[in-house]
Amino acid sequence: MAPPAQSRPGRTLAVLAVLIGLLYGFVWLAAPSALGEDKLSAGQRYQARLGLDLEGGTSVILTPRRAEGAGPVPRDSLNQAVSIIRNRVDSFGVAESEVTTAGDNIVISIPGKQDKSILDTVQQTAELRFRQVLLSGPGVATPASTASPSAATSTPSASPSATSSTSPSPSPTASTDNRAVPRALQAASSPSPSATGTPSPTPTASAPTGTGQAAITPELQQEFAALDCSDPEAVRQTLRAPGKDNPKKPLVTCDEDGAEKYILGPAEVLGTDVDTATADLAMNNQGVATGGWVVNLKFNGEGKKKFGDVTRRLFSEQGDLNRFAIVLDGLSVSAPTTNAVITNGEATISGNFSQDEARDLANVLKFGALPLTFDPGEVQEVSATLGGEQLRAGLIAGAIGLALVVLYSLLYYRGLGLVTTASLVVAGIITYGMVTLLGWQLGFRLSLAGVAGLIVAIGITADSFVVYFERIRDEVRDGRTLRVAVETGWARARRTILAADFVSFFAAAVLYLLSVGGVRGFAFTLGLTTLIDIVVVFLFTKPLVTLLARTKFFGQGHPLSGLSPERLGAPKRTLTTRPPSRRPAVATSTTKEATS
């Protein structure tokens, strides 16, 4: 009946000690590679990583926007988006920032307090497109502005077809008017070398359909006239409606500053065509820094060709048609003029950039091409003070919870309660080691909800002991001696414990897979501690009880051991088969019980 393990409880305990040693050894080894530092104190290596709600910091959850009834979000698109966002965050040089997925969502965690520009950049989740400017005007919706751009349009529309690029538009009348407006933009028309690259003299590109002035339909005219750019974010919101911002169609939109509005041609170059973009100091012809900033842009293979075609066509154009707009999430970030035909795929965008502006634009160009569009689901910024307060509350709750459970099991199970306490301590040691290790290895961070999960798990873990102890007691009541009861009781309790932990783990797994945000940590720690519970019960509690059953205190059922047969109400015959050499104290107590 008894499993063979019974004979070697000491060995099992030794195995567990070795396992725990290995666990903490792994933590020691894993810490440096995770932090990228070699010299770490033991305190640093064994510091569990805390979530932002306990440490202070900013977390952003982005949810992909999906059309109604659309299928699941493609996995690789999501992963691509994660790496793009990670690049954006990393470009700010924040240590320990993390970008991960949770279901379909992207979770961005930035420790410590950060200025909002990171969030803004990260939240610029949109697709990047290069569109030709067909028409521009000041960003107001007045009847007057309707008249002037339409005049401007009518002039160059002399060009008959969409392939207007080969024939330079004859009348640049409106251009001076419009020139005055983009001065606020970082257009390439500033005095310094605007668009570098090898100018190619062959203007034989043919534009795709839909470009050129001919694409400006009366509807677009009307839309353009009515557009009010005083609130660009509102315009962006309306453009987010499905089908509004179609890369294959012209777009009526605003400048990010709201200073200018445009009718733009279809997207000709996409963000995916950009290889890299960097913010650099502007140089004059002699190679001396002018003190200004420019953005250097490099296209990849296909982008190189596309960009060459576009610049070739635009270079020969005049006025608005000479400009291309860099459109991010519906709004134009910048609309420089084309000063050269660029076929080597390397361009410079110049203008009156500050360093920050240049850096931001470069980041947008480099990382702008997200394959999905995201909405900010939750943005949480926790101050270090609040974080510390929450951590303290979590620890206090844990201490109280643990103390109550220990107290209850000591009162109810007496000596066995010590086994419970020791088992909980061992479970706590393993849990802390696992949480730390997972922190280094998988970037797991303990959140407030995670702490709650750990505390709730005290109950789950202790329940396994309740099951086992009650089973042992039932076996003793059936008249078995303790040493036998410990084994037969285990054989039966084992199944129940496994079933209980399976149900608990299953529930935690379902919760983990289907939940998002901070509460996810609850499901994680609950599931983790369920597994640890199994390890502790099998490798610690059971062998320990087996060992204790061999001691005089437990094995002979001392009244304080929690296993005293007479106190458990074992049948009389057990008492009579007991060896007569029992300690007087026990005998007295038995007598009292029997006679009272």
Added chain:
Amino acid sequence: MSRVGSLGARLYRGEVSYDFIGHRKLWYTVSLVLIVISVVSLLVRGLTLGIEFRGGAEFRVAAPSANEESVRDTVGDVVGGEIVVQRVGNNTVRAQTETLTSAELEEVQTALAERFAVARDDVSTQFIGPSWGRDISTKALRALVFFLIGIVIFLSLYFEWKMAVAAMIALLHDLLITAGLYSLVGFEVTPATVIGFLTILGYSLYDTVVVFDKVRENTAGLAGGSRMTYSGAVNLAVNQTLVRSINTSIIALLPIAAILFAGVVLLGAGPLKDLSLALFIGVAVGAYSSVFVAPALLAGFKEREPAMQALAKRVAARQGKAATTGGPPSASRGAAAATSDADVDDEIAHEDAEPVGATSAATAARPRPSDRRPASRPRPQQRKSGGRNRSGKKKR
């Protein structure tokens, strides 16, 4: 200790029992009252949705000088719309607004920091997109449906379908009452609440499974004999698992109570208090229903079966005979059981109050009712016949 210990033994052998099934009308009434309170509370008070489900922005400023009024004014100067201000924790004030842009968020944050002379970093903010709540509710609902389907399949395979139905009704009973009492307390419903709610499913069901497992063990081959009615077997199972149920529930509730305390008293707001309140109510109600509701429902279903009715008649006939010959009555008992149940509570209370070290003396000194041990003496015979059979399978 010893008294509880021997009580456990007598419960195990069926010497002491509370007639859960016999008193089912009483417990159904209790449940019904709780359900009515819950439904009324849900209809009248409703559930207050947290900002996570409504969308909007939240600011928390921790400053001794901050009070509701000044925070409301400061925030109101920057943004319009509805502003909900509430004191949380010791010196923290929380303000919730409608959805803001990130520029507005920053403005409010700066304004609060300046007004209360704290670092801007000390103003915590939270922004929730308008569609976020719908997103997470959909997910929670999906989790619930997945879980319930999985459980119905599991229970139907593991037990018979009548057990599955009884367990499911008990589960819905738990969820309804938990939601009702939660709304009665008036905490906001946040994702933490939902998580707590979903966690209850596992707890509640598991308790029921343990009792039903024992029922199945006790009723194996029952219909052929005339020893015990189905209800009697169910009742025995409930009593046998009672000690385990009480211990498990108390041990589960203690840490949850600690979290609830920390969440309400130390923090005043946040996931701790929502999660732990949902868990606390849910675990308590789940323990209650696994003892008082689910087994009674099961017995009610099964007693309608012709085979079980025939069994009940045979048992009644045998008991009638036994009564005339002065034999021991069978498992199902009435009034006497109620008093012994009161004793149980009394004893457990005594035990808890007792310091560990002083136990022996206290036990020795305390006068005890003398009927217990002697009363159990004449029984070994009966126990042997039934006991072996009963403990043949697993038990908790």
